[in-house]
Amino acid sequence: MNETPSATRSDLDRAAFRRADPQWLADAWARGQVVLIGDDGRALIRDDRLVLVGSAQVGTGGPAAEPLFLGVDAGGTAYFAVNSALPEVPGAEPKHLWEVGADLPPRDTALLTQALALVRWHRDHLYAPRSGKPTTVEQGGWVRRDADGDLHFPRTDPAVIMAVHDGVAGPQGRILLGANVVWAGAAKRRYSVLAGFVEAGETAEDAVAREVYEEAGVRVSDIRYHGSQAFPYPRSLMLGFIAVADPAAAPLRTDPDELIDAQWFTREQVARVLDGSDDSFTLPNRSSIAHQLVLTWLRAG
Numbered sequence: 001m002n003e004t005p006s007a008t009r010s011d012l013d014r015a016a017f018r019r020a021d022p023q024w025l026a027d028a029w030a031r032g033q034v035v036l037i038g039d040d041g042r043a044l045i046r047d048d049r050l051v052l053v054g055s056a057q058v059g060t061g062g063p064a065a066e067p068l069f070l071g072v073d074a075g076g077t078a079y080f081a082v083n084s085a086l087p088e089v090p091g092a093e094p095k096h097l098w099e100v101g102a103d104l105p106p107r108d109t110a111l112l113t114q115a116l117a118l119v120r121w122h123r124d125h126l127y128a129p130r131s132g133k134p135t136t137v138e139q140g141g142w143v144r145r146d147a148d149g150d151l152h153f154p155r156t157d158p159a160v161i162m163a164v165h166d167g168v169a170g171p172q173g174r175i176l177l178g179a180n181v182v183w184a185g186a187a188k189r190r191y192s193v194l195a196g197f198v199e200a201g202e203t204a205e206d207a208v209a210r211e212v213y214e215e216a217g218v219r220v221s222d223i224r225y226h227g228s229q230a231f232p233y234p235r236s237l238m239l240g241f242i243a244v245a246d247p248a249a250a251p252l253r254t255d256p257d258e259l260i261d262a263q264w265f266t267r268e269q270v271a272r273v274l275d276g277s278d279d280s281f282t283l284p285n286r287s288s289i290a291h292q293l294v295l296t297w298l299r300a301g
Helices: 022-031 106-124 204-216 267-275 289-300
Strands: 033-037 043-046 068-072 078-083 093-095 136-138 143-145 157-165 174-180 194-197 221-231 236-244 259-266
Touching: 022 068, 022 078, 033 043, 033 106, 043 106, 068 106, 078 106, 106 221, 157 204, 157 221, 157 289, 174 204, 174 267, 174 289, 194 204, 204 221, 204 236, 204 259, 221 289, 236 289, 259 267, 267 289
Parallel strands: 033 078, 157 236
Antiparallel strands: 043 093, 068 078, 136 143, 157 174, 157 194, 174 259, 221 236
């Protein structure tokens, strides 16, 4: 059984049927709990928990600072998100989701992931794309309506992320990992599984094969779905796959616009990095589906 990536766990009821009830939303806001998201995407964390505030403690913010309804928990508490400056809270620090996602309890992970995705969408969609006129918030933050009456809904961009391995069992089995150009300035090189967006008119499986070939010159087979993870940077849904390739079939050929390096790493090498006995490079952080894909391959051998 595949272990679910931390940022996909959710015990929150989104209660979509409440979004069209303004009175219920107003009452829920008055007694609800609020996730504050700063302009840089960070939220307040204290003792590995998400700091929530009452609606009365929410200050004024910019044009995207409307209350955004996230859902209710089993006890009936309603949760909202607001784009706002983060207040000073004793013992709390502003943190990014990718820094703390692996350590938060399931409810907090779900709240922060959803809050960040919604806040970013609202900040990017203040105006209608066709007319350029302002849009207004409706349905608890799940719709923006433009001046012509057209409705705009939160956007999710599907992307694929894939662990490509050689199908060999044991410590010498190998996985293909690449160092992305966005990490070029890091003090220590980071390697991860490959990823890319699904293009128009393309299946997820076709995107897996295309992206691996484009980025590393490798042809894959036996593409199998693993699991998914919401990834609000800014609005992706990561669809995880595992695929097989032959390292001897062709030399690696990296796309310089995407990768600064790509290599086949053995299970022995990856295990040493994970247990800390080798610090020559780093792997994806524990909250990511990339980390989970690497672990799934490692444990399968």
